[in-house]
Amino acid sequence: MIVILLGPPGVGKGTQGALLAEGLGYTHLSTGDLLRQARREGTPLGREAQGYMDRGELVPDEVIVGMVREALGALGGKVILDGFPRTVGQAEALDEVLAEMGAAVDRVVLLEADDQVLLQRLSGRRSCPDCGAVYNVHFNPPREAGRCDRCGGTLVHRSDDHPETVANRLEVYRTQTEPLVAYYRRRPELVTAVAAERPVAEIQAELRRLLAG
Ligand code: AP5
Numbered sequence: 001m002i003v004i005l006l007g008p009p010g011v012g013k014g015t016q017g018a019l020l021a022e023g024l025g026y027t028h029l030s031t032g033d034l035l036r037q038a039r040r041e042g043t044p045l046g047r048e049a050q051g052y053m054d055r056g057e058l059v060p061d062e063v064i065v066g067m068v069r070e071a072l073g074a075l076g077g078k079v080i081l082d083g084f085p086r087t088v089g090q091a092e093a094l095d096e097v098l099a100e101m102g103a104a105v106d107r108v109v110l111l112e113a114d115d116q117v118l119l120q121r122l123s124g125r126r127s128c129p130d131c132g133a134v135y136n137v138h139f140n141p142p143r144e145a146g147r148c149d150r151c152g153g154t155l156v157h158r159s160d161d162h163p164e165t166v167a168n169r170l171e172v173y174r175t176q177t178e179p180l181v182a183y184y185r186r187r188p189e190l191v192t193a194v195a196a197e198r199p200v201a202e203i204q205a206e207l208r209r210l211l212a213g
Contacts, residue, residue: 001026001078002103003211004085006180007111008173009166010118010125011196012203014134016111017082019204024211027075030082031064033132034071040129056160056168058086058176065093072097086177091184108184109207111196115170122166126155140200 003026005013014030021028035053038046045067052059068084085091098104124138126146130153135142142149160169184191192210196203 004108009169010122011111013082017080026078026080031084056165061089110193113196128153
């Protein structure tokens with residue numbers, strides 16, 4: 001079962017993907033997380049991705065598709081794709097990679113929220129670089145400011161969550177990623193839009209109903 005979580009920066013793809021992994025046994029595959037890990041480890045991929053990510057631009061398709069092909073090859077069963085595909089070229093490549101594996105995209109969940117909500121969520125996001133936990137100073141603060149509840153790590157404000165970069169990421173989403181909605185709506189049974197301006201638990205309950213059905 002291959003599920004794509006599609007939606008703009010800050011809409012909650014990572015938050016919902018992690019909960020689906022915990023609750024329904026999906027593997028949560030986030031291209032943003034894979035790239036950030038490569039940056040921390042200083043690999044050639046990480047060094048190549050760094051400039052694009054800091055400017056809020058997309059990393060070139062061929063780099064991303066190679067990375068996802070490798071990751072998917074090591075997985076099986078139920079996978080949540082978060083942050084991939086992000087261009088029509090990536091979606092076409094994904095269809096090809098899955099066809100080679102005898103699989104296909106089963107569902108596309110389009111998470112939707114207004115830009116004002118996205119801006120507030122991104123400005124308040126704090127992440128743990130050690131265990132990947134995500135908090136929000138407005139909506140889901142850690143028990144102790146700046147410290148991860150789960151592992152005690154020091155929380156950081158992602159370098160691409162600063163206002164100028166966020167504005168560019170939203171623009172890149174509108175111009176390069178939103179056309180994917182039309183791409184997948186050619187197979188209308190695939191796509192379900194979910195309102196994401198609601199509490200995390202409410203959205204998660206709707207996703208679990210959807211993916212169980
Ligand atoms: P990536 O890491 O994928 O970033 P993104 O898509 O911009 O998404 P975000 O991680 O910012 O947001 P999210 O939707 O996961 O929200 P979250 O759950 O964290 O990509 C980063 C960069 O890597 C890209 O700009 C690009 O350079 C590169 N890249 C990655 N994939 C690529 C690809 N396929 N092709 C090319 N380049 C690629 O939530 C946000 C905040 O809101 C959190 O604080 C959270 O606690 C809070 N929150 C979540 N839900 C709610 C809620 N319901 N109510 C209140 N608060 C909430």
